[in-house]
Amino acid sequence: MLKYGRRGEFLMSFDTKLLAALEQQLGQYIPASILKRGWSYYQGGHVQSSQATVHQTLMGVVRGGDLYAVVIDADHFHYSTCTCPYDGLCKHMAAVFFHYYAEAYGGERSAEQAYFRMLGLTPARTIVSQEAAPAPDAGILRHPGEEGTAEEWREWMEAEYGETWRKCRHSLHALQPVLSALKGLSRDWEKPLQRLHWSTAIIFIMEQSERAITTVDSFSRYYHEMSFLRMAEPWVEHVYTLISELEPESMSESELAWSRSLTEIAKERAIRPERQLFEWDTLYLAFCEKLSQLKEWYRQEKLALLESLNTPAVDERNDTFLYAALGMLAYFEGDDEHAISYFSQAAFERVQKLIYPCVAQRMEAGNWEWAERWMAFLYERVYSNRNARNIGPFMTLCRRADEDRPELPVWTAYMMELLPYSYAELSEHWLHMKRYDDWADLQLFVGVRPEELDTPELREVAKTAPHVLLPLYHQSIEAAIGSRNRQGYRLAVKNLKKLERLYKTAKETEKWESYLAELLAKYQRLRALQEELWKGKIVT
The missing domain is CATH 1.25.40 (Serine Threonine Protein Phosphatase 5, Tetratricopeptide repeat)
Structure with a gap:
């Protein structure tokens, strides 16, 4: 398409949609700081020429520290180039675009509007050519404004x-x-x-x-x-x-x-x-x-949700969301009984993420009567579909409740019932609470060996309550010897050394000597074990 520029020369004009697309790409990929410098270059008269070609490209020459040739490819924007030293999309490209826009589409005022849009x-x-430009305010969809x-x-x-x-x-x-x-x-x-x-x-x-x-x-x-x-x-x-x-x-x-x-x-x-x-x-x-702070809004919204539930659905709909919304509205009002009732009718796996914060807030507020009711509701559903991923948030609530109200045994009961999935959380919780006897009993119950535990955990317990680790090492040593192979015997010797240190820390040296004598007598026929005990200097 040919048209005259402001100086009378023939110009080949970009398709208006193509120019709009180019404007968007320049605005998207050139940083605002570069665009501003390009606008200053254009206003300062640094652009010597700009013209469109038949290959959907915009070419121009800009005078900066030197003369720079610019090629902007509208079809393949990232192939655009400039001969300046800058590595990337530069101010010269922006300046050429603004110059071309002003030459072909209505002067500097029009280019300025494009500049503001790009920022x-x-x-x-949509960019409209001068020939097809409508009368002022005609056919242009203006935004509604503050009103x-x-x-x-x-x-x-x-x-x-x-x-x-x-x-x-x-x-x-x-x-x-x-x-x-x-x-x-x-x-x-x-x-x-x-x-x-x-x-x-x-x-x-x-x-x-x-x-x-x-x-x-x-x-x-x-x-x-x-x-x-x-x-x-x-x-x-x-x-x-x-x-x-x-x-x-x-x-x-x-x-x-x-x-x-x-x-x-x-x-x-x-x-x-x-x-x-x-x-x-x-x-x-x-x-x-x-x-929901507005009582009238709350009343109307609750009625609308109930009406939706009671109206047969023409198409498929997410009824779980409706029950969850009613449950949350009841919760916001402080009506926990109805909130639990609504949540019980929803698919638990889709609403549990909403319930956990509700329970945490009740605990935070010290409302333990309803906190217990909520926890009982959660436990019933978590237990029926227990897995390691599903019980994590519930265990977090149990741990918090046990810290705040340790006199209530229900929290421990929940956590124990969810074993083995709750093992990691429960083990960490009892260490945090310094309930070392319970922690050690848990390891024995689950069958965890000392070598499978984190070294910092063992070090903490060995320093504070060494006596609780004695049964754990006894069990591990018996299991290692029971393997009836050299590797097992070496592990047994390693754990015997640690056990000896524990007995000494607990100031029960006589018990250690008695235990060792019984062990030697019990396994005196296992020559390979006797050799490993000798190598490990357990016996001399």
Whole structure:
């Protein structure tokens, strides 16, 4: 396509979509500091020429410390080059782009708007050539501004950026500049409304990420999920921070309406039965915990959840989420009895992560009556599906309860009943509590040998309570001799040396001599053992 530049020469113009794509790539891959220097170079008149070619490239010449030739490849952006010494995408490339933009699409003012968009200070929009440019304000979708509702803002975001997910087949990097641009739109707003706008922007980006993951084949989905979640982690953390700062009791009606709208979005996502990238149920409950301060909202939300459960589902739905939501709302109100009742109707493996913090809060508050009720509820379900992964959080609660209320034997009973899966946690707990006799009995019960224990653990017990280790070494020595081979005999001798030191530490030398005499008499016919005892200087 040919058109005239400001100086009258013929110019070959980029396709407008291609130029928009090039603008996005420059904004995404060139750091803001380099873009700013490129803009200064353009404004300072350093660009000697810029022109588009038939090969979808933009060429230019920039005068800096020398004359530098720039080639920007719109189809294969990372093949772009500059003859300057800088290793990477440089200010000369940015300057050539701004120069071309001004020459071909409306002067410096138009280039300045592109510059602001690339910095994320204004929203991206489709570039329109001068010939096809509409009249002012005609056909351009302007954002709703501070007076807009959540619904209006989401509609605008969808219209402006709703196809960005298509660029995220292998990475979410294309969404970061979009999020920055959206946040920039409310940078001057009052903080309460800004929080809601930013939360809306992040949730929109999360939805874009959900769309992107659906394009991934099932074979590589796991790896893409891990990559996407790592990229999205700062966004998710930020939205939870924003939610935690909400103050419903001081909100205006429009702000409350905005908050309710975001809550409904999270709920609509959470109720879907299909596998999703983000934990929308947790996001919904974060909003609920704040909004439940408002009694009328709490009442209406509870009725809405009950109505959903009582209404036959047209399509599949996640009823476990509905029961969990009702359980959490009851918990927020202090109605633990109904909370437990609702949770009991949900799939435990999907709601346990919500229950554990509830129990911990009751313990923290010293409400042991309900803490015991919650723990009994948890134990019943953990025991029926016990495995090493499943019992970890429950054991953490048991240990905490045993530290705060050691006079209640129920905590020890729970931990013992979950053996052998609870062994590591229980062993560590009893060492921490300095219950050395219980710790040693546990090792004997499970059949753990001294050589299988951590050296620091053994050293601690040997120094503080050496007598509890005596039965453990006796058992290990008998087992080693019972192997009837040289290697076993050598291990027995090694442990006999340690046992001798323990007897001496416990000031029971006579018992050691008596034990050794009995052992020698018992195994006097095992010549190989006698030889190893002699080599180890146990006998002379």
